[in-house]
Amino acid sequence: MAHDATHAHDDHGHAQPSGIMRWLTTTNHKDIGSLYMWFAGIMFLIAGTMALVIRAELFQPGLQVVDPEFFNQMTTLHGLIMVFGVIMPAWAGFANWQIPLMIGAPDMAFPRMNNWGFWLLPVAGFLLVLTLFMPGGGPAGGWTMYPPLFIQGGISYDLTIFAVHILGASSIMGSINIITTILNMRAPGMTMMKMPLFVWTWLITAYLLIATVPVLAGAVTMLLTDRNFDTHFFNAAGGGDPVMFQHIFWFFGHPEVYILILPAFGVVSQIIPTFARKPLFGYASMVYATASIAILSFIVWAHHMFTVGMPATAQLFFMYSTMLIAVPTGVKVFNWVATMWKGSMTFETPMLFAIAFVCLFTIGGFSGLVCAMTPVDIQIHDTYYVVAHFHYVLVSGALFAIIAGVYYWLPKWTGHMYDERLGKLHFWLSVISMNITFFPMHFLGLAGMPRRYADYALQFAEFNAIASVGAFLFGFSQLIFLYLIIKAIKGGQKATDQVWEGAEGLEWTVPSPAPYHTFETAPVVK
Amino acid sequence: MKRSALRPLLGKTLAALSGTMISGVVWADYQFNLREPQSALARDVYDLHTLINLVCLGIFIVVFGAMFYSIWKHRKSAGHKAEHFHENTTVEIIWTIIPFFILIGMAYPATKQVLAMKDTSNPDMTVKVTGYQWKWEYDYLKDDVKFMSTLSTPRAQIQNKEAKGEHYLLEVDEPMVVPVNKKVRVLLTAGDVIHAWWVPELAVKQDAIPGFIRDAWFKSETTGTFRGQCTELCGKDHAFMPIVVKVVTQEEYDAWLAAKKQGAAMAAADNSKTFGKEELMAKGEAVYNANCAACHQANGAGIPGAFPGITGSAIATGPIDAHIDIVLNGKPGTAMAAFGNQLSEADIAAVVTYQRNGLGNSVGDVAQPVQVAGMKGGAEAAAPAGN
Numbered sequence: 084m085a086h087d088a089t090h091a092h093d094d095h096g097h098a099q100p101s102g103i104m105r106w107l108t109t110t111n112h113k114d115i116g117s118l119y120m121w122f123a124g125i126m127f128l129i130a131g132t133m134a135l136v137i138r139a140e141l142f143q144p145g146l147q148v149v150d151p152e153f154f155n156q157m158t159t160l161h162g163l164i165m166v167f168g169v170i171m172p173a174w175a176g177f178a179n180w181q182i183p184l185m186i187g188a189p190d191m192a193f194p195r196m197n198n199w200g201f202w203l204l205p206v207a208g209f210l211l212v213l214t215l216f217m218p219g220g221g222p223a224g225g226w227t228m229y230p231p232l233f234i235q236g237g238i239s240y241d242l243t244i245f246a247v248h249i250l251g252a253s254s255i256m257g258s259i260n261i262i263t264t265i266l267n268m269r270a271p272g273m274t275m276m277k278m279p280l281f282v283w284t285w286l287i288t289a290y291l292l293i294a295t296v297p298v299l300a301g302a303v304t305m306l307l308t309d310r311n312f313d314t315h316f317f318n319a320a321g322g323g324d325p326v327m328f329q330h331i332f333w334f335f336g337h338p339e340v341y342i343l344i345l346p347a348f349g350v351v352s353q354i355i356p357t358f359a360r361k362p363l364f365g366y367a368s369m370v371y372a373t374a375s376i377a378i379l380s381f382i383v384w385a386h387h388m389f390t391v392g393m394p395a396t397a398q399l400f401f402m403y404s405t406m407l408i409a410v411p412t413g414v415k416v417f418n419w420v421a422t423m424w425k426g427s428m429t430f431e432t433p434m435l436f437a438i439a440f441v442c443l444f445t446i447g448g449f450s451g452l453v454c455a456m457t458p459v460d461i462q463i464h465d466t467y468y469v470v471a472h473f474h475y476v477l478v479s480g481a482l483f484a485i486i487a488g489v490y491y492w493l494p495k496w497t498g499h500m501y502d503e504r505l506g507k508l509h510f511w512l513s514v515i516s517m518n519i520t521f522f523p524m525h526f527l528g529l530a531g532m533p534r535r536y537a538d539y540a541l542q543f544a545e546f547n548a549i550a551s552v553g554a555f556l557f558g559f560s561q562l563i564f565l566y567l568i569i570k571a572i573k574g575g576q577k578a579t580d581q582v583w584e585g586a587e588g589l590e591w592t593v594p595s596p597a598p599y600h601t602f603e604t605a606p607v608v609k
Numbered sequence: 610m611k612r613s614a615l616r617p618l619l620g621k622t623l624a625a626l627s628g629t630m631i632s633g634v635v636w637a638d639y640q641f642n643l644r645e646p647q648s649a650l651a652r653d654v655y656d657l658h659t660l661i662n663l664v665c666l667g668i669f670i671v672v673f674g675a676m677f678y679s680i681w682k683h684r685k686s687a688g689h690k691a692e693h694f695h696e697n698t699t700v701e702i703i704w705t706i707i708p709f710f711i712l713i714g715m716a717y718p719a720t721k722q723v724l725a726m727k728d729t730s731n732p733d734m735t736v737k738v739t740g741y742q743w744k745w746e747y748d749y750l751k752d753d754v755k756f757m758s759t760l761s762t763p764r765a766q767i768q769n770k771e772a773k774g775e776h777y778l779l780e781v782d783e784p785m786v787v788p789v790n791k792k793v794r795v796l797l798t799a800g801d802v803i804h805a806w807w808v809p810e811l812a813v814k815q816d817a818i819p820g821f822i823r824d825a826w827f828k829s830e831t832t833g834t835f836r837g838q839c840t841e842l843c844g845k846d847h848a849f850m851p852i853v854v855k856v857v858t859q860e861e862y863d864a865w866l867a868a869k870k871q872g873a874a875m876a877a878a879d880n881s882k883t884f885g886k887e888e889l890m891a892k893g894e895a896v897y898n899a900n901c902a903a904c905h906q907a908n909g910a911g912i913p914g915a916f917p918g919i920t921g922s923a924i925a926t927g928p929i930d931a932h933i934d935i936v937l938n939g940k941p942g943t944a945m946a947a948f949g950n951q952l953s954e955a956d957i958a959a960v961v962t963y964q965r966n967g968l969g970n971s972v973g974d975v976a977q978p979v980q981v982a983g984m985k986g987g988a989e990a991a992a993p994a995g996n
Contacts, residue, residue, distance in 0.1 A: 426691045531837070
């Protein structure tokens with residue numbers, strides 16, 4: 084509490100611009116964290132609406148709502164925006180808010196680059212949405228941008244490439260900032276092996292970003308020159324190879340899925356000990372497991388390409404390496420269960436989402452194992468089984484962890500408790516509708532329905548109708564979440580400094596809401 | 610346990626589960642599992658999938674049984690006090706090593722299947738399959754039989770103007786026909802973008818990549834009609850280029866092949882004939898609807914911004930040679946394909962005539978097969994210099 088007085092005093096020392104300029108020029112990690120979160124939230128509504136257009140079209144066989152060309156634009160933009168405009172910015176928002184608070188640093192290492200890194204995002208988001216209003220409509224070649232299909236399109240395809248470049252630049256700036264902050268600005272006594280697991284997972288994520296985003300930038304640059312400057316990187320007629328794009332893209336793309344999920348592992352590893360009132364089981368093995376997953380993620384990329392016709396040795400190598408990932412991932416799940424074991428558990432909304440994460444993410448892990456087996460994958464590649472798989476790891480995985488994290492830290496950010504009753508309603512609606520939406524997709528894929536289809540054969544009608552009903556329920560349930568956040572910002576029951584009975588860590592030692600500047604004098608960690 | 614014994618086990622479990630879930634609903638419409646395999650390889654894949662599912666189910670029950678037991682017993686509201694253990698190296702080592710051995714057990718059958726799938730040696734016959742936006746071409750290499758296979762579901766069904774048929778979106782005008790119990794090697798490539806050729810019952814899926822040839826094989830043990838679809842996003846009509854494989858007895862296959870050869874000879878004769886305008890227009894309309902209408906639309910209006918219209922277009926109302934040229938050679942960098950290697954000269958002459966004198970255009974001239982053939986030869990001769 085002694086901090087309080089000093090902070091109040093310091094705030095007078097800064098001449099803060101007000102209104103929009105405050106947000107445009109801010110270098111404060113908390114402001115920038117909030118900006119990231121709001122950006123992710125807005126893009127979530129946009130890309131979620133696109134998902135509902137997709138599910139509306141797929142409610143019944145035949146074309147009812149949109150034509151196939153627009154349908155493909157929806158699937159492409161839904162994927163691109165959800166990955167680059169929602170999940171990644173949301174994690175960057177958590178990193179900005181929480182990393183300095185959790186390691187006892189006054190701010191991020193490069194505050195001005197932090198500002199620039201964020202403000203690139205709305206530009207890229209704007210470009211992506213703008214594509215829909217270009218002649219010929221938005222990009223319709225899939226979020227994976229495979230040539231030669233991606234070479235065929237119009238101006239919106241170039242805009243998409245520019246947007247991906249800008250998003251990549253933003254990610255790299257964010258990563259450099261996060262790595263530098265974690266390595267240099269930890270409070271005295273905060274050794275690496277004392278860092279909260281969320282900080283560890285983000286440190287490893289940031290390295291993955293720095294290693295892979297330039298690879299993506301290279302791949303899309305080659306697409307750009309193939310499209311506009313008559314190069315033939317991916318054109319067989321000119322000596323190129325379309326499959327080379329897939330290798331380069333997935334060399335980025337597979338680590339990318341861990342970029343999306345590792346911070347989720349971190350958040351869940353913060354939440355479960357808090358509500359089990361028991362320290363995280365196997366802290367060191369969690370760190371090693373995270374690092375192992377990150378390293379393995381660089382040698383599994385071609386499991387996305389089992390049907391391109393690789394030699395048997397390559398297929399076997401990528402099958403074995405992919406299966407290996409199950410080992411460290413399993414360790415994590417076992418550790419979470421062991422953390423709960425013989426704890427003293429309560430089930431506030433963050434804990435509910437964290438438990439749902441452990442259970443449903445594991446279902447996504449199991450279907451991942453099924454996909455890892457090359458002969459089985461050849462059957463289910465590019466079918467709805469894969470759609471089910473990656474939505475289990477991204478919706479009930481990454482997204483549920485983001486939601487859990489927001490509920491967990493919202494009292495610290497706003498100073499007010501959220502409405503617990505509505506939070507639980509949000510949880511139950513989300514978890515039920517999520518399963519109604521995505522579980523039947525396993526059956527659709529096994530029965531033979533390919534993905535990215537605007538229309539389908541009659542035997543797939545029933546499960547598609549069920550999935551569509553679930554999707555609308557899930558989509559509208561998220562409005563409760565938005566309402567809850569706004570309500571907590573405006574007021575509500577005052578949060579204590581510690582907020583949760585079992586919470587431990589530096590962020591819970593500062594007042595709620597966290598003052599504009601924290602840890603100007605570094606705390607000492609014993 | 611014998612591998613094939615695993616298969617009915619999971620099927621029964623799923624059937625029992627779903628039976629309670631959806632009693633009273635028509636069973637046949639809820640397919641929960643892979644389709645009934647029709648070859649030895651497909652059966653192995655089916656069994657491998659069942660095996661992995663059972664392993665996963667077992668792990669799931671153990672791990673989440675423990676978790677939900679803990680959630681129930683170790684609640685604060687039940688008065689449980691937290692213990693403070695948080696490390697146990699022995700346990701960590703055990704749950705790292707056990708999954709490793711389970712994985713090895715799964716990798717063994719999978720490895721055998723990968724090797725079997727890749728073994729395309731000593732086929733009984735070879736068919737080259739080429740993917741185009743949005744149709745498949747089958748080329749029986751040793752028999753000089755080559756044909757296009759396009760979706761035969763009427764557009765009116767897709768637009769919900771007619772009732773949908775039993776094989777909605779899974780039917781073609783010309784199926785691929787192969788004999789039963791013969792190892793069929795398929796060579797796959799594509800003319801424009803990447804497609805993928807998939808027949809679920811035969812467990813064969815292979816990307817068709819422009820400029821490269823990949824191979825795969827299948828050997829059906831039963832006769833019947835097996836239906837698959839394109840599984841690599843290839844543009845707007847990705848959902849409308851199904852694959853139909855008709856597996857027949859050797860005698861039926863021989864008869865089919867002979868009929869095909871005769872048909873090909875008659876079509877070749879068309880290429881040296883001179884047609885009247887009426888004939889060309891009638892034939893041209895059919896060719897247009899099968900090959901052009903997907904992008905340029907059945908009425909020739911196109912889709913503004915994405916696909917140019919034919920009605921009133923500079924090409925369709927301009928010099929006829931330029932018109933034939935773009936149909937023959939396509940327009941690089943766009944979805945406009947080179948139809949010179951997909952359609953016969955008679956077909957191209959007909960469709961050009963139709964585009965110039967139908968769809969709201971009335972230029973008046975006609976194209977003849979010989980004219981197209983002349984330009985085709987010329988274009989081929991000029992190609993090396995042009996590039």
